[in-house]
Amino acid sequence: MTAAVSFKSVSRHFGTVRAVDNVTLDIAEGEFFALLGPSGSGKTTCLRLIAGFEQPTSGRISIFGEDATATPPYRRPVNTVFQDYALFPHLSVEDNVAYGLMIAGQGKAERRRQAGEALELVALSGFGGRKPSELSGGQRQRVALARALVMKPKVLLLDEPLGALDLKLREAMQGELKSLQRQLGITFVFVTHDQGEALSMSDRIAVFNEGRIQQTGSPSEVYDRPETPFVADFVGSSNVLPPEMVRELTGTSAPASLRPEAITLGEGTLSGKVVSLSFLGAATRVEVDTARARLNVLLPKGRPVPAVGDAVMLGWPADALHVMEHAHG
Numbered sequence: 001m002t003a004a005v006s007f008k009s010v011s012r013h014f015g016t017v018r019a020v021d022n023v024t025l026d027i028a029e030g031e032f033f034a035l036l037g038p039s040g041s042g043k044t045t046c047l048r049l050i051a052g053f054e055q056p057t058s059g060r061i062s063i064f065g066e067d068a069t070a071t072p073p074y075r076r077p078v079n080t081v082f083q084d085y086a087l088f089p090h091l092s093v094e095d096n097v098a099y100g101l102m103i104a105g106q107g108k109a110e111r112r113r114q115a116g117e118a119l120e121l122v123a124l125s126g127f128g129g130r131k132p133s134e135l136s137g138g139q140r141q142r143v144a145l146a147r148a149l150v151m152k153p154k155v156l157l158l159d160e161p162l163g164a165l166d167l168k169l170r171e172a173m174q175g176e177l178k179s180l181q182r183q184l185g186i187t188f189v190f191v192t193h194d195q196g197e198a199l200s201m202s203d204r205i206a207v208f209n210e211g212r213i214q215q216t217g218s219p220s221e222v223y224d225r226p227e228t229p230f231v232a233d234f235v236g237s238s239n240v241l242p243p244e245m246v247r248e249l250t251g252t253s254a255p256a257s258l259r260p261e262a263i264t265l266g267e268g269t270l271s272g273k274v275v276s277l278s279f280l281g282a283a284t285r286v287e288v289d290t291a292r293a294r295l296n297v298l299l300p301k302g303r304p305v306p307a308v309g310d311a312v313m314l315g316w317p318a319d320a321l322h323v324m325e326h327a328h329g
């Protein structure tokens, strides 16, 4: 099947900054695809390359099988929801949503009809006459979404669309975005630096660091089988065991990841000393110093919690230790 978006060895350099560095990537049609990575890792630059606001320094981008190099942004079947929403403050909600249609030369009646449809899609029927300043943050976010959807893109690019919302609203919008994507069946490329958000919403995730893709895979692949120490640490704060420690435990000399929630305290093979405790609500994080590494242990609510300074034994199921044989950074 033809990929919705395809990057072949794409780089975008700004002077000496390698914002995007030799990225190869295929995003399938209808996929909910997340670009996940820390600040400055190249996520927004990737979106801008797809949208056509940036040109690659080298490499090739195709959209639905067609080379996109010579296609200007407005001719690409993609649309963007920006992090700051970029709504026009002096226009009504309806005129904001209909703006792109007006630029495209649609008549007034048709604009009203389509804007009304898009507002209905994001559950904002009846808000068309308001100004953006008369809306809550979550409602503004929906207007931005309606404004992008009204153009009927085949690929919707979303740059940290939920970043400005509080946790509760953010979680509600995650569910709504996901069901909207299913309902419309269009491809979503979703930028976030929040690993929980990427894991819960996406079909697949590309994990970025310093302009490069560290790993591409399903949420469970990147969470349970990280290919690099960076992915292990960034996606779910896994413990990364140094190669010499892994050699003692398994015979293989390579870094390994070990999920904090996989470790039990009580009986086990590794001894350590508790150095700190953090109460997280549903669990307690226990930091344990062992001879070779400091490890985080996540104790679910209800388990006995040791005290700082206690000597403890750490254990884990054999398959919880994930050796990263091909780790490259």
Ligand SMILES: Nc1ncnc2c1ncn2[C@@H]1O[C@H](COP(=O)(O)OP(=O)(O)OP(=O)(O)O)[C@@H](O)[C@H]1O
Pocket (backbone or CB within 6 Å): 014, 017, 018, 019, 020, 037, 038, 039, 040, 041, 042, 043, 044, 045, 046, 193
């Ligand atoms: N127009 C530009 N000129 C120079 N450097 C740029 C330009 N745009 C981006 N960069 C640099 O490229 C790198 C990647 O930037 P980008 O905006 O893609 O990161 P990001 O992953 O979206 O980060 P954030 O999570 O903070 O939004 C950064 O080091 C940034 O400073």
Ligand SMILES: [Mg+2]
Pocket (backbone or CB within 6 Å): 043, 044, 045
């Ligand atoms: Mg960004």
